[in-house]
Amino acid sequence: MIYSELHNILSSKTIHLKSGQYLFTQGDSVKNIYCVNKGRIKLVRDTFEGTPILIHVAYAEESIAEASLFSKKYHCSAMAGTNTEVIVYSKDELLKILQENPESMMNLLKQLTTQVRDLRMLNETKSIYSAKEKVLTYLSTEFHRDKDSDLPLKDIAQKIGMAHETFYRTLKILENNGKIKRNKSHIKLTNL
Amino acid sequence: MIYSELHNILSSKTIHLKSGQYLFTQGDSVKNIYCVNKGRIKLVRDTFEGTPILIHVAYAEESIAEASLFSKKYHCSAMAGTNTEVIVYSKDELLKILQENPESMMNLLKQLTTQVRDLRMLNETKSIYSAKEKVLTYLSTEFHRDKDSDLPLKDIAQKIGMAHETFYRTLKILENNGKIKRNKSHIKLTNL
DNA sequence: CGAGTCGTTGAACGGAATCAATCGTCGTGG
DNA sequence: CCACGACGATTGATTCCGTTCAACGACTCG
CATH class of the missing domain: 2.60.120.10 (Jelly Rolls)
Incomplete structure (x- = not known):
């Protein structure tokens, strides 16, 4: 935190x-x-x-x-x-x-800057209209790593701005296409 | 800046x-x-x-x-x-x-926090599916005041995540409904 | 004066939201 | 301890609205 x-x-x-x-x-x-x-x-x-x-x-x-x-x-x-x-x-x-404590202030500064970066990234992810592209972009970015790994799929869907139903369906499609793998609610991109 | x-x-x-x-x-x-x-x-x-x-x-x-x-x-x-x-x-x-200069660091901190707040706001604005609602929400928030006033409409459209054509059309509808007023490229909400 | 861009409007299509129903799981209270 | 309710995950069907493609006038800038 x-x-x-x-x-x-x-x-x-x-x-x-x-x-x-x-x-x-x-x-x-x-x-x-x-x-x-x-x-x-x-x-x-x-x-x-x-x-x-x-x-x-x-x-x-x-x-x-x-x-x-x-x-x-x-x-x-x-x-x-x-x-x-x-x-x-x-x-x-x-x-x-x-x-x-200037050091701790500097540290807070650092955390805020990465927060800004993540938010910008998320912002642009939300601008993507195609569901597949959006999900792939989300998965390929780092801002969600660790943090989001335990989020319910439903919440991830909301986070990137799409209906959860669409998210489930898109995941299934990407899985069938071999683009992603997942066990239970843990998702992984296949390429590298 | x-x-x-x-x-x-x-x-x-x-x-x-x-x-x-x-x-x-x-x-x-x-x-x-x-x-x-x-x-x-x-x-x-x-x-x-x-x-x-x-x-x-x-x-x-x-x-x-x-x-x-x-x-x-x-x-x-x-x-x-x-x-x-x-x-x-x-x-x-x-x-x-x-x-x-701890004071200037504190000042930067302050600006970053408001930046975070604005980004979050923008983020949620982007989550709104209905074009009318989205535009109204954007117009009713403060994060764009002054800053965005001179942005081309096209760029505003992209900022809130919609095709510029849709943005133009939505503006026209809202104008006809009396929800907004505008002269040239300056837009204002009518209520209060 | 021409290239580039913004603003605007039209038409058509497609894909994502929405509504709806089911199943499984987990927590909670009786 | 079990039943019930809440919620997540999933899938189906349908509708609609926002994207996309396209064309045009106006304006600016070089």
Whole structure:
């Protein structure tokens, strides 16, 4: 997780959320920064038009609300999408430690840059219209390695922006074509 | 741009690229960090399967290769998609200054966090299947404000992941429905 | 003045979303 | 401990809407 190396310096606590339970609500003062340990957290923004929009779904190992590290209020709400476990860090404490330890700040910087890179990659993967191409591109990139290996197929489908049914079907086609191999829910590209 | 506040401290130079010209190539040693001033830079990765994949398109005000701030070699190639102007910073110099100025590092951190937030938002916008919904969601978010206001409609279409023809048509429909107003290429939501 | 690109519209096709039903598994509570 | 409910994985059928191909005018830039 993002703050792993600070884990022994930073005080933290773990909390458990039931599916549907809120972690924080849009407009709340930012007191804490969180990291998903298990399950998933949906970030939702209430727009002025009424219809709330989904901003992001954070899975295990993902930190949320880092952007809030520099803002007073949460700009969105966070709800558990399933039974979820999150680690809680104090925002002020985190900021203080970062200021005192340039090395750890540099480290956070590093992690953020790779996060940006991954997000860009994912973004472009989503722009691919053909289901086969999209899946192949996803599989051939590194941003999902390890991280996504234990994600349910359904969630992977959502992550790359396609209906899960289409994802299943596409996997089957690619498997029949010999492009991929898989046992249970572990998928591997065949070529090299 | 990302390093704006360092602009007077950091030495920099501006270079001009013709459409199709390369800024750097995958595998090159990372000597510089860049920021697009005008035009656009396409980041492309050559995969082992042969087919190169588009990773990202960077427009004006966007920095590229920040991820490379921490790596030895570029993991992708950068090509001008049109006549383009980029600002060049020395990687080593930038790193040194960041280490010496915790405040500027903190500032970069801040900009990266908002970048992450924007990317996530864009990501979810791309996940919306309905063209109308997608466009409305895009227009109702802030991540594009100012930044995208001068982008050609064609590029906006690509940014949110739809064919430009569909984008034009959708805009027309929304305009007829009174959901949006526009003069020339400036679009505005009508409600509040 | 011509090449290139953006903006726009038309027509047609195809593929992905959607709706729906089934099976298996896992966790949970009675 | 077992039954029930929730959810993931899968497959089928259908519909529709967004992509694609194509053509044209306007504008800019060199």
